[in-house]
Amino acid sequence: MAKPSPLAICYRIRPLDLALHLFEVTLTIASPATEGQVLCLPAWIPGSYMIREFARNIVQIRAESGGKPVRLKKLDKHSWLAQPCAGPLVLTYQVYAWDLSVRTAHLDQTHGFFNGTSVFLQVQGQEARPHVVDILPPEGEAFAAWRVATALPELKAKRYGFGTYVAANYDELIDHPVEMGEFALLRFRAHGVPHEMVITGRVPNLDRARLCADLSKICEAQIALFEPVSKKAPMQRYVFMTLAVGDGYGGLEHRASTALICARADLPVKGQAEMSEGYRGFLGLCSHEYFHTWNIKRIKPAAFAPYMLDRENYTSLLWLFEGFTSYYDDLVLVRTGLIDEAAYLKLIAKTINGVMRGSGRLKQSVADSSFDAWTKYYRQDENATNAVVSYYTKGSLVALLLDLTIRQQTRGRKSLDDVMRALWQRFGRDFYAEGSKAGQGVGEAELESLFDEVTGLHLKPIFDRAVRGTQDLSLESVLSDFGVEMSNKRKESKLALGIRTAREANDCKVASVFEGGVAHQAGLSAGDVLVALDGLRVTASNLDTLLNRYRNGDTIGVHAFRRDELMRFTVVAKPDSAPQFSLEAQAKPLAAARMRSAWLRPDQ
Numbered sequence: 340m341a342k343p344s345p346l347a348i349c350y351r352i353r354p355l356d357l358a359l360h361l362f363e364v365t366l367t368i369a370s371p372a373t374e375g376q377v378l379c380l381p382a383w384i385p386g387s388y389m390i391r392e393f394a395r396n397i398v399q400i401r402a403e404s405g406g407k408p409v410r411l412k413k414l415d416k417h418s419w420l421a422q423p424c425a426g427p428l429v430l431t432y433q434v435y436a437w438d439l440s441v442r443t444a445h446l447d448q449t450h451g452f453f454n455g456t457s458v459f460l461q462v463q464g465q466e467a468r469p470h471v472v473d474i475l476p477p478e479g480e481a482f483a484a485w486r487v488a489t490a491l492p493e494l495k496a497k498r499y500g501f502g503t504y505v506a507a508n509y510d511e512l513i514d515h516p517v518e519m520g521e522f523a524l525l526r527f528r529a530h531g532v533p534h535e536m537v538i539t540g541r542v543p544n545l546d547r548a549r550l551c552a553d554l555s556k557i558c559e560a561q562i563a564l565f566e567p568v569s570k571k572a573p574m575q576r577y578v579f580m581t582l583a584v585g586d587g588y589g590g591l592e593h594r595a596s597t598a599l600i601c602a603r604a605d606l607p608v609k610g611q612a613e614m615s616e617g618y619r620g621f622l623g624l625c626s627h628e629y630f631h632t633w634n635i636k637r638i639k640p641a642a643f644a645p646y647m648l649d650r651e652n653y654t655s656l657l658w659l660f661e662g663f664t665s666y667y668d669d670l671v672l673v674r675t676g677l678i679d680e681a682a683y684l685k686l687i688a689k690t691i692n693g694v695m696r697g698s699g700r701l702k703q704s705v706a707d708s709s710f711d712a713w714t715k716y717y718r719q720d721e722n723a724t725n726a727v728v729s730y731y732t733k734g735s736l737v738a739l740l741l742d743l744t745i746r747q748q749t750r751g752r753k754s755l756d757d758v759m760r761a762l763w764q765r766f767g768r769d770f771y772a773e774g775s776k777a778g779q780g781v782g783e784a785e786l787e788s789l790f791d792e793v794t795g796l797h798l799k800p801i802f803d804r805a806v807r808g809t810q811d812l813s814l815e816s817v818l819s820d821f822g823v824e825m826s827n828k829r830k831e832s833k834l835a836l837g838i839r840t841a842r843e844a845n846d847c848k849v850a851s852v853f854e855g856g857v858a859h860q861a862g863l864s865a866g867d868v869l870v871a872l873d874g875l876r877v878t879a880s881n882l883d884t885l886l887n888r889y890r891n892g893d894t895i896g897v898h899a900f901r902r903d904e905l906m907r908f909t910v911v912a913k914p915d916s917a918p919q920f921s922l923e924a925q926a927k928p929l930a931a932a933r934m935r936s937a938w939l940r941p942d943q
């Protein structure tokens with residue numbers, strides 16, 4: 340866009356006080372609604388399904404028009420009504436930005452970061468107009484080297500410079516987070532499209548060349564997956580915004596960028612060529628968020644088209660949008676050769692073991708887990724393992740089951756890739772374009788008929804069982820068709836109490852109790868602080884060592900504090916019931932090994 344209309348919504352944002360973590364935002368509305376202008380801040384950020392009430396971080400707000408104050412009436416926790424005025428109406432407010440996550444905003448002497456959902460008031464009724472943002476640096480020579488990273492197009496700014504940026508509408512504005520500071524900047528191309536990774540936080544000896552080479556493989560593979568012929572990326576430019584910290588992990592997807600947090604130890608070091616677990620995890624995270632560029636930022640559930648930002652948006656399809664994204668994130672790593680087949684099968688086994696660990700999987704389907712994400716998956720408590728199933732991990736196994744079933748039953752003619760491409764063509768490609776297909780989301784019923792249409796199979800029984808049902812998925816036989824042997828290698832000799840523990844100073848606290856485990860049977864509860872086993876002190880680090888001295892069937896006297904009361908429990912020692920599935924590729928039969936290659940290394 341060259342020139343926004345004079346009726347554009349105009350914001351100016353500047354770091355006001357770094358030590359108090361305050362951004363100041365000035366919003367100018369050329370023609371406010373004649374009956375009074377309603378303004379509101381979103382209650383949640385797309386991609387993170389929890390009501391967060393961002394308006395609670397607005398510290399001060401005032402309005403004026405033509406130099407005279409305009410009265411603001413608070414309508415509810417995140418909306419204001421500005422009294423009628425001729426315009427332009429100018430609002431000035433401060434936003435407290437001190438949440439070091441990808442979801443909100445953060446500001447101090449080291450950098451600034453914000454999501455539009457945290458800082459830009461929505462001008463009700465004028466969301467479709469162009470939105471212009473003037474981004475200013477903090478005052479002072481000390482910040483002269485600060486730059487700006489965002490995938491928002493520049494209107495009057497140099498690339499990476501402070502100045503004016505523009506979005507076609509409010510939805511586009513809040514889908515482009517902004518980073519400012521002295522970040523490291525890495526650039527590469529993927530099928531001709533400029534990609535950048537900006538890294539905030541000190542990372543000595545970063546292997547930039549390796550990171551760029553690995554990321555470009557991931558990005559190109561995904562572009563080619565959705566557009567095998569044209570290799571056309573869905574965006575003009577893409578920015579990975581990474582905050583490297585001592586310890587952290589997380590990401591949030593956007594249509595042309597992603598905000599990531601990682602541990603700096605996960606980033607590659609010059610001169611080290613091996614694939615560490617941390618770096619593999621970081622590439623998996625990048626791959627995951629990048630896959631969302633198609634799967635949820637353009638192919639969307641009907642409930643998100645458009646988003647209702649003032650309340651929960653209910654969909655039963657997060658198993659597809661998060662689960663399938665989780666399936667493809669690691670699959671792309673093996674398909675591009677960044678990890679080998681054995682490493683990939685280990686990752687699937689880890690997911691299987693994670694899903695099989697808790698009894699929540701037998702009570703909640705992935706469709707229900709998706710629907711209740713707002714109050715359950717995103718608000719997990721000590722009982723989550725016994726009540727909730729993850730639509731990420733089980734959803735990725737549903738994708739695996741469907742992919743292998745489709746490949747097996749069509750003798751390799753079709754796969755889940757074909758279904759993803761059909762979803763892309765029907766719903767995704769033109770989501771942000773003009774025309775009849777723009778803005779259309781995927782309905783729950785039409786999704787399943789599309790699977791059948793693309794594959795020529797009748798997959799309803801699988802959806803009934805795997806998506807709407809709570810029985811365990813039967814992966815063993817379908818994996819064996821691909822020459823992958825699945826076996827449970829539980830060590831019968833290892834004893835365990837059937838709890839998760841958390842360190843609290845030097846105490847060992849029960850974080851959660853697995854249903855059916857020996858701790859549950861003995862009456863121990865989450866929150867109990869273990870004191871002693873048969874009179875020997877339990878510390879934060881010696882529980883396994885103490886348990887090692889017992890044998891299957893032994894009786895153990897356990898002392899624990901519940902709040903401030905000492906209690907005694909009798910536990911009967913039993914082997915660890917945690918599943919220990921492992922997957923191993925078999926060289927024979929040859930036909931199965933060939934099917935496996937077509938699945939994991941289709942380009943070879």
Ligand SMILES: [Zn+2]
Nearest residue numbers: 627631661664
């Ligand atoms: Zn995701």
